[in-house]
Amino acid sequence: MKTLIHKTFFLACAFMLAFSANAQQAKEIDTHKDFGDYRVIFSVFNSDFLTPEIASNYNLVRAKDRVYVNVAVVKKGEAKGLPAKISGQASNLMQQRRPLEFIEVREKDAVYYLAPLRYNDEETLTFRIEVELPNGEVAQVDFRRKLDK
Numbered sequence: 001m002k003t004l005i006h007k008t009f010f011l012a013c014a015f016m017l018a019f020s021a022n023a024q025q026a027k028e029i030d031t032h033k034d035f036g037d038y039r040v041i042f043s044v045f046n047s048d049f050l051t052p053e054i055a056s057n058y059n060l061v062r063a064k065d066r067v068y069v070n071v072a073v074v075k076k077g078e079a080k081g082l083p084a085k086i087s088g089q090a091s092n093l094m095q096q097r098r099p100l101e102f103i104e105v106r107e108k109d110a111v112y113y114l115a116p117l118r119y120n121d122e123e124t125l126t127f128r129i130e131v132e133l134p135n136g137e138v139a140q141v142d143f144r145r146k147l148d149k
Helices: 002-028 052-057
Strands: 030-035 040-046 067-077 084-091 097-102 103-107 110-118 123-130 138-147
Touching: 030 138, 040 123, 040 138, 067 084, 067 123, 097 110, 097 138
Parallel strands: none
Antiparallel strands: 030 040, 040 067, 067 110, 084 097, 084 123, 103 110, 123 138
């Protein structure tokens, strides 16, 4: 009986530790940053996420070694993307920098910006994005992602 209690306690502790580690990891992944009345939303996704039709419509390349950095600016409380000027760069752990060249994508009322980027498997990149908001303020967003194929 004592062994069963110890095993149950051990499993409960292991589960709680794993759950808290996953919650902490999820909490560390930023997806937006607020600047006054505006929110800058950002993500990095594998190019295979794009449908062949969307890739074709916007001349976007789909490849196993390519991701897209996605940036959108919205007014807080609204979902519609706003026009903005976006620039940025990605740096690897050796501080080698790669410029990001964003293209504007407009779909109905939505406006967002995509920048293609080639990467190596399990490469960790730090992104520094500068956004000129609709009010003229320049906002800077920094975030890090580990990219896997």
